[in-house]
Amino acid sequence: MLTNTQDKKDIRKLDLNALADFLKNNGEQAFRAKQIYEWLWKKSAHSFDDMTNLSIKTRELLSENFIINPVVVDHSQISNDGTIKSGFRLHDKHLVEGVLIPADDRMTACVSSQVGCSLTCKFCATGYMDRKRNLDAAEIYDQVVAISRQAEERYQTPLTNIVYMGMGEPLLNYKNVLESVEYITSPKGLGMSPKRITVSTAGIAKMIKKLGDDEVKFRLALSLHAANDEKRAQIMPINDQNNLDVLRDALKYYFHKTKNAVTYEYIVFHNFNDSIKDAEELYRFTKHLPSKVNIIEYNPISEAGYQNTKEDRLEMFGEYLTRKGVNVNIRRSRGKDIDAACGQLANKN
Known part of the structure; x- marks a missing residue:
């Protein structure tokens, strides 16, 4: 005993x-x-x-x-736009953040997969933190449950979507991420459709291929941010080991195995990756398989000197891709005033 x-x-x-x-x-x-x-x-x-x-x-x-080691809500903040950011306290006292993003047509939970991150992307607040450890499957699952309850209590609306786009690189916590998806989607668990789940990666080619081998049913998003190796390596050091050619081959393999279209996430930085030439390079990278592009506003952080592009350049960028037949969505920032927007999660109250 x-x-x-x-x-x-x-x-x-x-x-x-x-x-x-x-x-x-x-x-x-x-x-x-x-x-x-x-x-x-x-x-x-x-x-x-x-x-x-x-x-x-x-x-x-x-x-x-x-x-039972539960994840508990340590604190929450509500943005002017209704976004809710929560700090989740883990059993060993570590803290991670998750976000509820309400919209007219969906209610999305953004969850973390690691305490901190090891990838050091230059534009992301989490990238300036040390990676302490991976979250286990139950800790990811608990974030979803807590955020789902927030959606029901504050908006009387059930959770519709989950994105693994919080703190950490999900594909460096592969086993626990896939286990958490199983608990969330199984009829013996929360019973959500895997098509409502998106796992975002900074681009780890061998693990993207493993997703294909495992024939996953959830969606895959690649944080691209530049379709030019020199530029991408400047802001995402992981590109040195996983360059665009390697990533393209891995994504083709993934699509061949799963038949799932890929989403490309592309943050537009002022005078860095927002020219028509950059848009052309992006088009050339995306045309090899069914995909869509989410163009994302940049949310400045104190650690980096990047700025969001100007509105006229953003429009020209998006219009160029649309004329080329690319499926483009321009995503406006949510929760920026409470550091809950894309790239801002860093355990700041």
């Missing part, structure tokens, strides 16, 4: 078979595992006492041997 909390394993790290084996080995009926699993992943229980269809004896057995 275990009594020290530090010696107990988080029960959410057990899969259904391991949970069933534990119950059988302790004189319980194996079918109880499905009931417990439902409490954990469908009803999002954070306490064994909540599991009211289990006997007190069974609940005591669980609490003697396991813990």
